[in-house]
Structure formats: C-alpha cells, structure tokens
Amino acid sequence: MKNTKYDLIANSHKSEETRKKNAFIAFITGGLIGLIGEGMIELFCLNFSMSRTDAGTLMIVVYIFLASLSTALGFFDKLVSVCRCGLLIPITGFAHSMTSASLDFKREGPIYGIGSNMFKLAGSVIIYGVVSAWLFGLIRYLIGGSI
C-alpha cells in the first residue's frame, strides 16, 4: 500500500546526501592506488629487468597481498571508512571481499565455511568479468577480424 502523504513527510526527513564528497574522496584515493601501482611497475621494470606485462602482474599480486593482510589484521575496514570506495573498486577491494568473507565463515570449517562462502561477494565480479570479457572479445573479433 502506497501512502503519498507519508512519503511526503518522510522525504523531508532524509539524511543529507554525501555522495559528491564520497565520490571526490574515492576519486583521489582510487587515483593514488593507480599512481602507486604505476610506480611499482616502473620499479619492477627497472630493477628486476622484467617485461611490462610481468611487472603488471607482480604489482597486482603485491596489492592483493597487502589488501588481504590488512583485512586479516583488521584495519582494512577502517581504511575504507576514510578512503570510501577508492579502495573497494580496484583489485584491493576484490581481495578484501574474499578475505573478509573467509574470515566470517572460518568457524564453520574449511569446506562448509571458507570454501563455500569465500566468493559470496566476489562471485558476481568473477562471473560478470568473464562474461563481459567474452562479449567484448567477440565484438572485437567481429569488427576487427582478429584477436
């Protein structure tokens, strides 16, 4: 049952929207993550004479490790409350979603707990990541003729 009078009154008591401020903070912190990542790639390329592709992969591994470690030590969620979604959208957020879900279900054991709940949040990212990669690959093949 819809009550227009109620909606009218309720709308005048809404919390203040902080979306613009959050988006700005996320833009800065997310950008910083990208900047540091790029710095890491340059560092690996120069110091370990790696190819750019290998250095990129190593950078991702480093980020995944750091994010998972800070989730396990319990301060990633505090960082998120400061940095907003700037930390959740990059690969750090993906690692964090898996580690935090595993931590939640560790008491239910390795099979019924961690194993079956680890991808609770990350599952959607993986499945739609794969599906969209396939779709765009197909489009590119049809337009460009080769992959």
Place this chain on the structure above:
Amino acid sequence: MTTYYKNVYIDDTATVCGPYEKKGPLRRYFDKCYDDLYIGEDSYEKAEIKLVRTSLKILLKKANIDKYNIDLVIGGDLLNQITASTYGTYGVGNGFIGIYGACSSSVLGMIIASNFIEAGFVNNCCCVVSSHNLSSEKQFRNPVEYGAPRPDSATFTSTGAASCLLSRKKTSIKVESSTIGKIIDYGQNDANDMGRVMAPAAIDTLKRHLDDTGRKADYYDLILTGDLGKYGKEILIDYMRDCYNINLKGNYNDCGTMLYDLYEQKDVHAGGSGPSCGALVVYSYIIHLMRRKKIKRVLFLATGALFSPTLLYQKENINAICHAISLEAV
C-alpha cells in the same frame, strides 16, 4: 487489539551489553558491560548465546529465584532459527516459547507472558531478547570486516541481552495494558533507512492504542519507540501532528537515539536498532526512573522491520510491525 491487565507486575530486570553501549550515556544503569565483542567465545553467534545466558543468570540472582521455579521462558532474537534464545535459555524454566518479531520481540514476549499470567496459567514468566552487532551484520548485510560505507540514515544493531521477570507477585511496576500490532506495508524498501520503514507501524499502533483506550497522548509521562533512530523519530512526530492532530510534545523519545551518544559515536549513524536496543533502555534506565517515581506512566512501542534479504532481492517491500505495552508505577 488492546488488552488490560490487573495482576501482572515486573518483578526484576537484567541488562548485559557490549563495548559500544558501554561508551553510551546509559552505561551506569546496565548490570554488566563487556569490553570485547567476542566475550571470551570464538564466534559472534556463541558470544550472543553467552549474552543471553549471563543476563538470565543475573536476573535470577537479582530476583532471588531458582531456575527450576520459573514457569515459562519466552525468548527472541535476530539470528536464523532464533538460536541465541534457544541455546542461551537452555536449562532455565519449565517451558520455552521462541518468538520472532524482529526488533519488536521484547514487547511481543512481554505481551504473551502477561496474557499467560493474567489468565492464571502461570505464576511467573521470564522474557529475554538479544542481538549482537556483528552476528547480525554477518547474517543480514556484508561480511563483518568488509566495512562498506553506509548512509547516515542507517542504524546500528546494538549488542546486548535484556531479560525481565514478570509475575503475579505485586511489585512497584505494573503492566497495565498492551496493544498487539498488525503488519504494515507502506511500500518502503530501503534497508539502509529502517526508521522510515518502521515509523508507519509505530504510527498505526500508537493511534490504535490511544483510540482503544480513549486516552490522549499526554496521559503518558513518556512514550518510547524501540529503534526508529534520528530520522524515523522526526517522521513519527510530524505524521502524528499533521494527520491525526496528536501533538507529541516533550513526552516522546526513541530508544535508538537514547542508547548512544549520536554526536560522539558517529559509527552508529542514525541510532541503535535490534531487539535488545529498546529493551536495554527500558529495562535499565526507564525501570530505574519508574522505581524512583520520577515518571509514572510509560508506553513502550517496540518497532520491528520484518526484513529478509532474500525477499528484498526478489523486489518485495519491507514490512514492519509494532507492539505496545503500557507500564505504570504503583
């Protein structure tokens, strides 16, 4: 449906809370506060069970009654299969009823208990409710450590267990009447604004209680809602004034905004929620005031959002319910 009682009294109450509630303004009224959310257990669910157990233990000690002499135990909480109540009350009393009214469980339990006592089926009844911030986070929202940013209208599930012993024995606080609420659907579906979801239920039950009893709002020294939070509270005041011409002047407050210091404790956003939120405030602070005759008549409206993540994802609205109980200092 409003029912009057002649022989039901609150014998004693016990409240146990977690670290956030300890930092709140009502800390000195609680019987026991824990500094850690695990409470010496290895999971949050077990911690909630321990909260229930501890609160019952304190209640039995305060009321000076043996656990085998409790006729009936009524328990409710937010966990699946209300496990905190079923495990936590094990071994206490000669009968158990598990209830689910989401955050309205505290008053629902008291109403059922009062009916049993008034009818003469039992002499005393113990009602207990509990909630744990992180066990509810895990069940209803994201993993505990995820910490996704939430809007200011979101409420914070309180950690604690509150129990009360109702009996036929005359004491200084009487259960005077109660109104059982009905399920309300105003087309609300924002899980991050539960105050807005539950306010219609509180409005409906409050209006029906006043109509049934023929009382005015100022008959009560204090009208309390369970967990509407900052915004829900404002909505209720405005709606009652605009639509029913009922002015809730200085005698209305919301337990969710009383349990925490909303200026100092920013983490709680719009205020507390959960079955234990209203019960923690009423069973400690309000009962304390009533015993000292600072206030005489209190109407406690426990609001509950009958919220299921599954049905919300299936595009159903969130229903709400609210039960009211009127307490009188005699």
